[in-house]
Amino acid sequence: QLQLQESGPGLVKPSETLSLTCVVSGYSVSNNPYYWAWIRQPPGGRLEWIGTVYYSETIFYSGSTYYNPSLQSRVTISVDGSKNQFSLKLTSVTAADTAVYYCAAAPNPSWFDFWGRGTLVTVSA
Amino acid sequence: EIVLTQSPATLSLSPGERATLSCRASQSVSTFLGWYQQKPGQAPRLLIYESSNIFPGVPARFSGSGAGTDFTLTISSLEPEDFAVYYCQQRYSWPRTFGQGTKVEIK
Numbered sequence: 001q002l003q004l005q006e007s008g009p010g011l012v013k014p015s016e017t018l019s020l021t022c023v024v025s026g027y028s029v030s031n032n033p034y035y036w037a038w039i040r041q042p043p044g045g046r047l048e049w050i051g052t053v054y055y056s057e058t059i060f061y062s063g064s065t066y067y068n069p070s071l072q073s074r075v076t077i078s079v080d081g082s083k084n085q086f087s088l089k090l091t092s093v094t095a096a097d098t099a100v101y102y103c104a105a106a107p108n109p110s111w112f113d114f115w116g117r118g119t120l121v122t123v124s125a
Numbered sequence: 126e127i128v129l130t131q132s133p134a135t136l137s138l139s140p141g142e143r144a145t146l147s148c149r150a151s152q153s154v155s156t157f158l159g160w161y162q163q164k165p166g167q168a169p170r171l172l173i174y175e176s177s178n179i180f181p182g183v184p185a186r187f188s189g190s191g192a193g194t195d196f197t198l199t200i201s202s203l204e205p206e207d208f209a210v211y212y213c214q215q216r217y218s219w220p221r222t223f224g225q226g227t228k229v230e231i232k
Contacts, residue, residue, distance in 0.1 A: 047161075047169065047212055049221040068220040069126075102168055110216035111159050113180070115168035 002027040004103050004116035012097075012123050018090040022103030022116055023083075029055060030081035035109050038077060038088045040099040041118075048099075052109055053086065055079040066109065093123045127151055127215050129224035137232040144200040146227045148213035153193045157217040160189055160198045163226075164209045172211075173198065203229070 008020035020038075027034070033056030041047050051067040067075050071090070079086040090097060100120050104112040128151040138144055148158065156176035161169035171180045173189035176196060186201040200207055208231050213224040 046225045047214075047223040049223070052221075066219055070220070110157070111171055111174050111214070112161075112169070113171055115170070118168055 002105060002114045004105060004114055006101060006103050006116045006119040008101075008119060008121070010120060010122060012093055012121060013125055014094055014123055015092055018088070018093050018097060018121055018123070020088045020101055020103075020119065020121070021085050022087070023085045024105070025084070027084075027105075029079060029084045029086070032056075035106050036077070036079060036086045037104045037106070037112060039102045039104055039112065040097075041102070042096075042099040045099075050088065050090075050101075051075055051077045053077045053079055054109065055081070055086070095123050097121070098123045126220055127154060127218060127222050129213050129215060129222055131211075131213060131224035131227045133227060134225075135228045135230060137230050138203055139232045140203050140205055142203050144198075144203055144207070144229055146198040146211055146229070148191075148196040148198070148224050150194045150196075150215060150217075154215040154217035156192050157215055158189075158191065158196050159214050159216065160187075161212045161214065161223075162207075162209050163212065169212060200229075205231075 003025045005023045012018045037052040038050040054064040074091045076089045100118040102118045103116040106113040130149045132147045160173040163169040177189045188199045210226045210228045
């Protein structure tokens with residue numbers, strides 16, 4: 001069973017870069033093409049999709065990424081097959097970026113079949 | 126971006142009752158709509174995809190319907206573990222978007 005676990009700082013200062021990692025277990029990121037995503041939820045708010053990356057070490061269009069246009073200029077999602085994990089970087093954060101950040105995964109780019117437990121990131125000086 | 130609007134915001138029902146939740150899209154999403162359940166302190170869980178397909182492991186009391194702009198999630202007979210917040214999500218276009226949620230609470 002595929003399992004996901006987010007990790008990273010719980011507190012980030014305004015204007016700095018938020019960096020989170022999602023460790024994948026029960027599934028080989030390198031050997032099996034899959035879609036890996038980040039989604040966030042501000043306190044008391046709705047879910048917001050951040051971006052999705054498709055990763056395969058063997059298929060032509062590996063590394064295809066899709067980002068939310070509202071965040072695209074500040075977001076990078078990358079996959080590290082050797083560590084079986086994927087990462088999120090969000091630059092120039094403000095208080096509006098305070099949220100629970102979830103990593104998610106699916107065999108297609110449509111839905112989010114598997115989720116991590118989420119990690120709260122607070123942006124504050 | 127497609128905006129999804131859910132109603133009602135809160136649904137107060139008793140165990141055993143039928144729950145009907147609505148999701149309306151700002152433009153047609155065909156049948157490319159799904160539903161998630163989220164309990165306090167937990168990640169969302171996929172229940173329904175492509176409007177009416179039940180995700181593996183989801184109880185049969187959950188069902189979905191609709192096409193175009195209007196969709197419904199029905200829980201035929203509420204169990205105690207069904208009291209939660211439910212979100213709809215569209216996969217018709219990028220960016221993927223979610224509704225604001227409907228809370229199903231115990232009356």
